[in-house]
Amino acid sequence: MFTEKEFQDRLTELRLQKDVSAREMSRDIGQSENYICNIENRHNLPSMSVFFYICDYLKVTPKEFFDVDSHAPNRLSEITEKLKRLTPDQLALVSKLIDQMK
Numbered sequence: 055m056f057t058e059k060e061f062q063d064r065l066t067e068l069r070l071q072k073d074v075s076a077r078e079m080s081r082d083i084g085q086s087e088n089y090i091c092n093i094e095n096r097h098n099l100p101s102m103s104v105f106f107y108i109c110d111y112l113k114v115t116p117k118e119f120f121d122v123d124s125h126a127p128n129r130l131s132e133i134t135e136k137l138k139r140l141t142p143d144q145l146a147l148v149s150k151l152i153d154q155m156k
Contacts, residue, residue, distance in 0.1 A: 056120055058096065058099060059096065060122065061099065062093055062094050062095075062096055064119060064120070064122060065090070065093060065094055065108070066094045067125070068112045068114060068119070068127075069090065069094075069112065071126060071128065072111075072112055072113075072128075076088075076090040076091040076094060077090075077091070079111065082111060083104065083107045083108060083111050084107070085104070112128075113128050113131075114127045114128065115127075118131075
């Protein structure tokens with residue numbers, strides 16, 4: 055189960071990856087200047103509709119938002135798209151490289 059603290063921490067993590075201030079993000083999603091700050095400081099939670107705006111803004115799916123094991127979902131999506139264009143032999147090489155990184 056995802057706790058409120060985990061929600062707020064994840065929002066902060068993803069916002070910082072986007073390199074945007076809480077105030078700027080609040081304004082960009084059409085909320086008051088302190089909206090995101092109030093969520094991150096555990097004073098509020100967004101409505102479902104605003105949560106979807108937040109996901110769109112952060113360029114993550116709701117599933118990616120809640121997947122705390124994926125620390126850079128935007129980057130992972132970019133890499134996945136690039137992997138789709140590789141040949142089977144190239145994918146095998148990438149797989150070996152990843153195995154060596156463990």
